[in-house]
Amino acid sequence: MMATTHVFAGLAVVAPIAYAAPEFAIALAVGAILGGLAPDFDLVAVHRRTLHFPLSGLAVVVPAVGIAVSVPSSATVGFAAFAVAAWLHAASDAIGGGPEMDPWNDRSERAVYDHVRGRWIRPRRWIRYDGAPEDAALAVVLAIPAVLVFDDWISAVVLGGVAVSLVYALVRRELVAWVPDWLE
Known part of the structure; x- marks a missing residue:
């Protein structure tokens, strides 16, 4: 899937929380955006192996969410959003x-x-x-909750991501055909 689809999936997961706790909206959005992108930084290594953790990522997600629920702050909530979005990215690549x-x-x-x-x-090749x-189509559908919940620059980033x-x-x-041979 496209990196934007992964980002929108992360944002869709955190959108209900941002709606319920708007004081954490920016931390949730930034965490979800960065977490949705982070696994693909392994493009320069062994893609979908080096930074993708479809099962073991849960070992980070569960305590991160637990801490964010127990001690909510911008830092804990943002990190939990990052962990969830990164795990969701890795798991959904299958x-x-x-x-x-x-x-x-x-x-x-x-x-x-x-x-x-x-x-x-x-x-599985569903996509x-x-x-x-x-x-x-999935990217557009997943972007809708973010556009409806988040304000200002976050909505602008999402709409720009939809266009891209x-x-x-x-x-x-x-x-x-445009990719140089050494990148393949």
């Missing part, structure tokens, strides 16, 4: 395709690495590849 640049030609059976079992989880039409998502989805299949 419902998509593999990490290859051209999944319509070179289909991998590796969606995301399971560090607990020491093996790759196979892709065929990042930027597929169904990925763009739609443009990316329109040109995704052509991008493979």
Whole structure:
């Protein structure tokens, strides 16, 4: 899935909490945005293995949420949002395709690495590849709660992300031809 889809998923999860506790809205949004993006910083390493923790990430999520509920502050709530969004990103990569640049030609059976079992989880391909039409549709749907709940710059970032998502989805299949050989 697109990075924006992961960000919007994180924001959708924290939106009800931000609505109920608006004093934490900015911390929740920043945590969810950064957490939704963070796992993909492993693009320069072994993508979907180095910073993706689909099962073991729960070992961070559960105590982070527990602390945020017990001792709510901008820091604890923001970190919990980060942990949840990062875990959700890693776990949801299994419902998509593999990490290859051209999944319509070179289909991998590796969606995301399971560090607990020491093996790759196979892709389910409910979302065929990042930027597929169904990925763009999911991104738009997941962005709605954030636009409705968050104010000002957060809504602007989300709407900008929706625009980027739609443009990316329109040109995704052509991008493979533009990528230098050394990046593949």
